Amino acid sequence: MDKGKSGVTTRQRRGAVSLLLAMVLLGVFPLDVVLPSFPALAEHFRSTPADIALSISLFAVGIAFAQLLIGPLSDVIGRKGLLLAGMSVSMLGALGCVMTTDYSLFLMFRVVQALGCGCFVLSQALVQDLFEGKERDRLRILMVTAGGIFISVSPLVGTFLQATLGWRGSFWVFIALSAVVLLKAWLFLENSRPTTRGTRxxxxxxxxxxxxxxxxxxxxxxxxxxxxxxxxxxxxxxxxxxxxxxxxxxxxxxxxxxxxxxxxxxxxxxxxxxxxxxxxxxxxxxxxxxxxxxxxxxxxxxxxxxxxxxxxxxxxxxxxxxxxxxxxxxxxxxxxxxxxxxxxxxxxxxxxxxxxxxxxxxxxxxxxxxxxxxxxxxxxxxxxxxxxxxxxxxxxxxxxxxxxxxxxxx
The missing domain is CATH 1.20.1250.20 (MFS general substrate transporter like domains)
Structure with a gap:
């Protein structure tokens, strides 16, 4: 069967699966992978680990605020444009975190990164749009399983990145993965609205x-x-x-x-x-x-x-x-x-x-x-x-x- 829900081809579905898994992986980096770098971040910004922990709290607040707007907005203008915009904003925020030497600016760029990462909430909507029936259920099982594995491996990955690339390592890898998601979204998602009624x-x-x-x-x-x-x-x-x-x-x-x-x-x-x-x-x-x-x-x-x-x-x-x-x-x-x-x-x-x-x-x-x-x-x-x-x-x-x-x- 070459086409599934809404005329989605087999190639598009495979691309969508890899896109969704990449989004799940990206969700780990801003929170979990950076944890082993707390002492290095505190030293770089002449602060304390407790102060650096504030960036995690601000990041979580930023995502919570962004996703409340992104979800309903995607029902109006579609998923693809918002995902591309969100990835672009998150990459700019991560790049700002890498380049700045001021702690206040670092916090500001972390919030910018979080606002962009709010687009990850679209993963569940994309599953609903592109798949159906048992295939949809199996994909959600795969996403939960992959998320747990990524979270479990993240401290080891964070320790390795800190040892080899320093505290900036997790941000550089995040930028690289975001670029991959950006490319996949551009190639495999159609620029169409998900619904035809009730969107306004x-x-x-x-x-x-x-x-x-x-x-x-x-x-x-x-x-x-x-x-x-x-x-x-x-x-x-x-x-x-x-x-x-x-x-x-x-x-x-x-x-x-x-x-x-x-x-x-x-x-x-x-x-x-x-x-x-x-x-x-x-x-x-x-x-x-x-x-x-x-x-x-x-x-x-x-x-x-x-x-x-x-x-x-x-x-x-x-x-x-x-x-x-x-x-x-x-x-x-x-x-x-x-x-x-x-x-x-x-x-x-x-x-x-x-x-x-x-x-x-x-x-x-x-x-x-x-x-x-x-x-x-x-x-x-x-x-x-x-x-x-x-x-x-x-x-x-x-x-x-x-x-x-x-x-x-x-």
């Missing part, structure tokens, strides 16, 4: 429409809670492995490499399950694995002394569950408003961003045992997500029953 609706009206839908918000919360379990571990893992267990940066990088293997395993399981069971059942399986991981972590924390294995074993289970649950929930959410895929992606990404950030912050600031706190969080989040999924399923059955009964009553 006010941004706030569209946001009220999608965020007022219980099922839409529910599915994104399920995806967000699953993501928060993974993200919380990433945030507190340096505190556990480097601060409490006194592992070196290199040993810590190797630990995360093992953690990345769970994404591969989870991706394989998710691909197999997507062919055999419904997306609702996939969410139940994935969330149940996260719940089991939380119970396992609580047991290990109470029965054994803190060790890499007592943390890593339940995290491998949790990550496999996350990789199964998130793509299924995202596909369900994105299918509800296909004419507003950009707005839907922006709203969902914001929900994920808020949940992941707040939950990870609460866990990292907890005065109690971090391992136990993480275990309790897994149990609570997966339990709430399972309840949400059950509520949505029951609502769907009620609505379906009503729809069937309605004609007979006329």
């Amino acid at each position: 609706t006010n941004f706030l009206t569209v946001y009220r429409r999608v965020l007022g839908d219980f099922d839409f918000v529910g599915y994104w919360l399920i995806s967000a809670f699953a993501f928060a379990c993974h993200f919380s571990f990433i945030v507190i893992s340096p505190l556990i492995f480097m601060d409490r267990l006194q592992l070196s940066a290199y040993e810590f990088s190797l630990i995360l490499l093992i953690y990345g293997a769970a994404y591969v395993t989870g991706g394989i399981l998710a691909s197999v399950l997507s062919r055999r069971i419904s997306s609702g059942q996939q969410m139940v399986v994935g969330l149940s694995l996260i719940l089991f991981a939380g119970v396992t972590m609580l047991y290990l924390s109470s029965s054994f002394a803190l060790a890499p294995a007592t943390v890593l074993i339940p995290m491998l289970i949790c990550t496999a569950g996350t990789t199964i649950a998130r793509p299924a929930a995202t596909s369900r959410a994105m299918s509800l408003f296909p004419d507003n895929a950009g707005t839907s992606a922006s709203a969902g990404s914001t929900i994920i961003f808020i949940c992941g950030g707040l939950i990870s912050a609460l866990i990292s600031l907890s005065p109690a045992n971090l391992q136990s706190t993480l275990g309790y969080a897994f149990v609570l989040l997966s339990g709430v997500a399972l309840a949400l999924n059950n509520r949505i399923s029951r609502r769907a059955k009620v609505l379906q029953t009503g729809a069937i009964a309605q004609p007979s009553g006329d």
Whole structure:
């Protein structure tokens, strides 16, 4: 079959897949790969690592603000132009970071880079535009799996770039990868609007429409809670492995490499399950694995002394569950408003961003045992997500029953 959804050729779909994976990879560099360069950045700008950490916070705020506008705007003018513009702006911001010697200007250029990187939110909208059915679900599984692997490898990559190219290395590589994405987007995306109706609706009206839908918000919360379990571990893992267990940066990088293997395993399981069971059942399986991981972590924390294995074993289970649950929930959410895929992606990404950030912050600031706190969080989040999924399923059955009964009553 040479053409799929909207006349997309096989060559275009292959190009789109490589483009989407490159966008996933690019999302790692501005945040994760630069972390090993904090001391060097602090020395260069005659500042402290805590001050450099401010650039991460500003970057996150910049992305959050940009994606709220980029998603709805892409429903009006199309994806390609915004993606090209965003990549260009992010490259200029990264180049400014490399060239400046003033810390205030560095922060300003980081915000510029973040505003450009807000276009990464279009990846979910592009999946919705270019693919359909099982192919769409499999691609979302691949993207989640690849994202986890990239995040797991990023500390090792950052350490290598810092040792060979200095702190500027991650920015130069980001610029090079952005150029590749720019070229791929130019070659493989068509300069057309994704929808033909309802595109002139006010941004706030569209946001009220999608965020007022219980099922839409529910599915994104399920995806967000699953993501928060993974993200919380990433945030507190340096505190556990480097601060409490006194592992070196290199040993810590190797630990995360093992953690990345769970994404591969989870991706394989998710691909197999997507062919055999419904997306609702996939969410139940994935969330149940996260719940089991939380119970396992609580047991290990109470029965054994803190060790890499007592943390890593339940995290491998949790990550496999996350990789199964998130793509299924995202596909369900994105299918509800296909004419507003950009707005839907922006709203969902914001929900994920808020949940992941707040939950990870609460866990990292907890005065109690971090391992136990993480275990309790897994149990609570997966339990709430399972309840949400059950509520949505029951609502769907009620609505379906009503729809069937309605004609007979006329």
